Amino acid sequence: MSTETDLEREAARLRAKLAQSLVDAGALADPAWRAAFENVPRHKCVPYFYDHAGRRIAADDPETCDQWLSTVHENRQLVTHRTDGSATSSSSMPSLMATMLEALQVTDGMRVLEVGAGTGYNAALLAHRLGAENVVTIDVSPDITGPARERLAATGQRPLVVTGDGAFGWPDRAPYDRIVVTCRLRAVPTDLLRQLSEDGFVLAPLGNALARIRRTGDHTAEGAFLPGGAFFMPLRHGADDGKPARRPALPETVGRATRLPAAAIAGNDFRFLVSIAVPGLTWQYDLDGERRPTGTRVWAPDGSIADLKADGTVTETGPRGLWSLLEGLYDTFLGADTPGPERYGVTINGDAQRVWLDSPGGEGWLLTR
Known part of the structure; x- marks a missing residue:
């Protein structure tokens, strides 16, 4: 100018x-x-x-x-x-x-x-x-x-x-x-709930979607997720945290076939479930000429890592079978007719925070800080 x-x-x-x-x-x-x-x-x-x-x-x-x-x-x-x-x-x-x-x-x-x-x-x-x-x-x-x-x-x-x-x-x-x-939050800080007015609410990214959470008592709250994705950097508690975990060494074992394709990992609805059930993961994708995923590497702060190759085989190593865990979540996702975030809610009771599918008594996952 x-x-x-x-x-x-x-x-x-x-x-x-x-x-x-x-x-x-x-x-x-x-x-x-x-x-x-x-x-x-x-x-x-x-x-x-x-x-x-x-x-x-x-x-x-x-x-x-x-x-x-x-x-x-x-x-x-x-x-x-x-x-x-x-x-x-x-x-x-x-x-x-x-x-x-x-x-x-x-x-x-x-x-x-x-x-x-x-x-x-x-x-x-x-x-x-x-x-x-x-x-x-x-x-x-x-x-x-x-x-x-x-x-x-x-x-x-x-x-x-x-x-x-x-x-x-x-x-x-x-x-x-x-x-x-x-x-992005892993769980809702209870200090925030205590600072709400009687009719107030918190709007926050839990995992990869937005939740609107209303205080229902001195130590309780209820909320529902909004449709669509919401990708934010994590809440930092110190000036130097919030950086992604360094990638562990790739597995050197022989690959096996998997029922979880790379395309499913890239979909927001399944990734939301993963972000709630297995928080803190870091992802790298291999993309084709149309920017569709053909492979991925995913790892957790505990050193668990999985490597999905373009031929559809996967290897994993570390304290947890990370890809096996994701395959189990994919079975849950398909069995529930591929739910989006709007079918989930959250209940807070004291220090216990639980995200649930379809109803408070439905299948759920505890949130950990």
Whole structure:
């Protein structure tokens, strides 16, 4: 852009285009949220990001600034922070952000706590809709919250930005009518439930889908999952955690036939069940020319690893038979007529948290922190 005015004019045009695309896709229906997407300058919250090769694409780089501006206004997740080469923070896909914001079902004057400050863009959208005085956003790392605070100010919004472990919430401003978590959870932190208002709820990614969870008592809560997938980076409790486990050595045993194909692993519905029943897995895919999976490697933090090859054979090694475990889940998945996340719910009773299929008394899986 030749001048700052040209940049702002082009950014406004691209924001309007993005908002219209979200409306057309059915992700954005509430006029108040549409106004937020049209008016909050995402480019001021994302002055740079990293592409798939780890290259920095930035507003202040003459070679990449045009790519930066156009990409920031596309419906894409953007990696914005890396720790020792691993992605540890991002700006989510705008369509997913719109889905989550609408799922909050807010009305004027509600108080919202956001766990996972990221770039500050989501907090800016919340502040535009509800007023900055009603929004708190928290993140564990000052490397995240410091820039987020500055970028929020650049957008004209100044909600409270707190550095701390989001699992404990921020009781100083409680109770909250809504708590929205923008990082993946293995289980719902009970401190968050205790900071809800009487009619409030938590909206959070459990595994690979969103759950809306209402407090039903001092130590109890119930929730249901929304349709579709929701892929977020994990909640970090310290500034250096959240990185994926290093891949163990590949198995050297002779492969065996498997009833679980690579295509099933790539499907969101089955992957959701896996994310709940066997959390913390890391995946690598082999793709054909049409980007369909032909093989995969999957491993767990305990050192268990499985390797599915393009010929349909699999090898596994480590403390658990990881692929055998996944095959058993696939049998459950097929036997239940391939359920999507909307057929699952969650019950919290004290420290016990259980995700269940179709009814609280149905088949279920305990959540572990």
